[in-house]
Amino acid sequence: xxxxxxxxxxxxxxxxxxxxxxxxxxxxxxxxxxxxxxxxxxxxxxxxxxxxxxxxxxxxxxxxxxxxxxxxxxxxxxxxxxxxxxxxxxxxxxxxxxxxxxxxxxxxxxxxxxxxxxxxxxxxxxxxxxxxxxxxxxxxxxxxxxxxxxxxxxx
Amino acid sequence: xxxxxxxxxxxxxxxxxxxxxxxxxxxxxxxxxxxxxxxxxxxxxxxxxxxxxxxxxxxxxxxxxxxxxxxxxxxxxxxxxxxxxxxxxxxxxxxxxxxxxxxxxxxxxxxxxxxxxxxxxxxxxxxxxxxxxxxxxxxxxxxxxxxxxxxxxxx
Numbered sequence: 044x045x046x047x048x049x050x051x052x053x054x055x056x057x058x059x060x061x062x063x064x065x066x067x068x069x070x071x072x073x074x075x076x077x078x079x080x081x082x083x084x085x086x087x088x089x090x091x092x093x094x095x096x097x098x099x100x101x102x103x104x105x106x107x108x109x110x111x112x113x114x115x116x117x118x119x120x121x122x123x124x125x126x127x128x129x130x131x132x133x134x135x136x137x138x139x140x141x142x143x144x145x146x147x148x149x150x151x152x153x154x155x156x157x158x159x160x161x162x163x164x165x166x167x168x169x170x171x172x173x174x175x176x177x178x179x180x181x182x183x184x185x186x187x188x189x190x191x192x193x194x195x196x197x198x
Numbered sequence: 199x200x201x202x203x204x205x206x207x208x209x210x211x212x213x214x215x216x217x218x219x220x221x222x223x224x225x226x227x228x229x230x231x232x233x234x235x236x237x238x239x240x241x242x243x244x245x246x247x248x249x250x251x252x253x254x255x256x257x258x259x260x261x262x263x264x265x266x267x268x269x270x271x272x273x274x275x276x277x278x279x280x281x282x283x284x285x286x287x288x289x290x291x292x293x294x295x296x297x298x299x300x301x302x303x304x305x306x307x308x309x310x311x312x313x314x315x316x317x318x319x320x321x322x323x324x325x326x327x328x329x330x331x332x333x334x335x336x337x338x339x340x341x342x343x344x345x346x347x348x349x350x351x352x353x
Contacts, residue, residue, distance in 0.1 A: 096267055099259045099291065107253045115352045135290025135311070136254065140350040156290070159314075195295040197270045 049082030052124070052146050056170050059124040060148065062089040062102065063178055069094050072186075072193055073126070073178040076102035076133075078110045078142075080121040086110025092193055101193075102126060103133035107140070118142050126175045128155035130194060138163055148175030152183060153194065204237030207279070207301050211325050214279040215303065217244040217257065218333055224249050227341075227348055228281070228333040231257035231288075233265045233297075235276040241265025247348050256348075257281060258288035262295070273297050281330045283310035285349060293318055303330030307338060308349065 050058075055077050062075025066089035075089040088105025091097040100108065103125050118140040123129075128150035129137065137145060137160065144166045150157065157167050183190045191198045205213075210232050217230025221244035230244040243260025246252040255263065258280050273295040278284075283305035284292060292300060292315060299321045305312065312322050338345045346353045 092267065098262045098265065098267060098295075099254060104254045104287075110253065112247065112251055112253060112347065114347065115350050118350060131290040131293040132259075132287065133290070135286040135288070135293075138286040138290075140253075192267065192269065195270050195273060 050079070050084075051082070052122075052168065052170065055079050055082075055084070055122070055124045056126070056146055056148055056172065058084065058087060059102065059126050060172070060174055060178075062087050062106075063126045063175070066090055066094070066102075067178065067182070072189065073182050074102035075126050076104075076106035077124040078106045078121055079124065080117060085113065085117070085121060090193070093189070099132065101130060101133050103129055104136050107136055113140075115141055122146055126172070127153055127179060128157055128169075129160070131156045131159075134159055137165065144168070146170060148172040149179070151176055152179035205234070205239075206237070207277075207323065207325065210234050210237075210239070210277070210279045211281070211301055211303055211327065213239065213242060214257065214281050215327070215329055215333075217242050217261075218281045218330070221245055221249070221257075222333065222337070227344065228337050229257035230281050231259075231261035232279040233258075233261045233276055234279065235272060240268065240272070240276060245348065248344070254287065256285060256288050258284055259291050262291055268295075270296055277301055281327070282308055282334060283312055283324075284315070286311045286314075289314055292320060299323070301325060303327040304334070306331055307334035 063073040067073040072090040086109040091100035126148040134156035218228040222228040227245040241264040246255035277299040281303035289311035
């Protein structure tokens with residue numbers, strides 16, 4: 044917490060990690076996302092491939108969906124927190140809505156389209172979370188086919 | 199129809215237009231999408247911002263969601279049909295899943311991230327549909343705020 048009681052980047056990434064852990068407890072892929080502005084959560088979510096059979100609800104897009112319809116002015120001051128470097132779809136969603144700041148847990152188990160975010164002026168901050176890496180390393184080792192499906196790779 | 203009875207690009211775009219018209223009849227934004235492979239429909243959908251309060255179900259992503267979980271090998275031979283040039287989010291979804299061909303109705307009322315698709319080797323074909331342009335021109339004139347919200351623009 045900051046001195047004024049609002050949540051900082053580490054607090055908000057911790058909420059994204061809670062979302063990933065919730066997904067894991069449901070039998071899903073452990074990736075979570077939180078959309079926040081001014082230190083307050085607008086929406087939180089996690090990958091729903093297993094739970095809902097979804098092809099489009101990744102951590103970030105599920106957070107956007109749960110945040111609901113928002114004006115451009117809200118996205119413009121928002122930060123997307125995600126436990127894992129954003130894939131092309133989630134990167135595109137961030138660009139569509141003009142989100143200017145992305146805080147990620149890690150990019151060692153999967154490198155997303157961070158370069159594209161930066162090319163469009165989005166600030167990308169990697170908090171290098173050992174918990175995020177551990178969750179994904181364990182999950183990928185246990186369920187390689189499911190992971191490949193989620194990132195559109197041949198098995 | 200082709201001589202063998204399978205649907206060609208014009209037939210499949212016509213199905214995407216039907217989806218857009220269905221969306222319009224529901225009070226929604228008239229953009230539709232169809233994911234198809236080997237001349238057969240894998241999933242069809244339309245923008246659900248109004249109907250479901252959705253921030254992530256555009257024409258293309260709703261088609262992907264309705265197609266359900268598919269292996270990379272299926273996406274690799276699929277074409278995405280969409281009534282409108284794909285925004286950054288839908289472009290990212292196409293790139294994530296390795297869809298190699300996109301057929302659009304038009305790109306005059308909105309120019310999406312077609313350059314990014316082409317940079318990644320995706321073939322983009324514009325069928326220049328007057329019906330698609332008419333639907334979007336009429337909709338944008340009648341509901342400019344809703345349209346701006348859907349493309350993440352300030353009102």
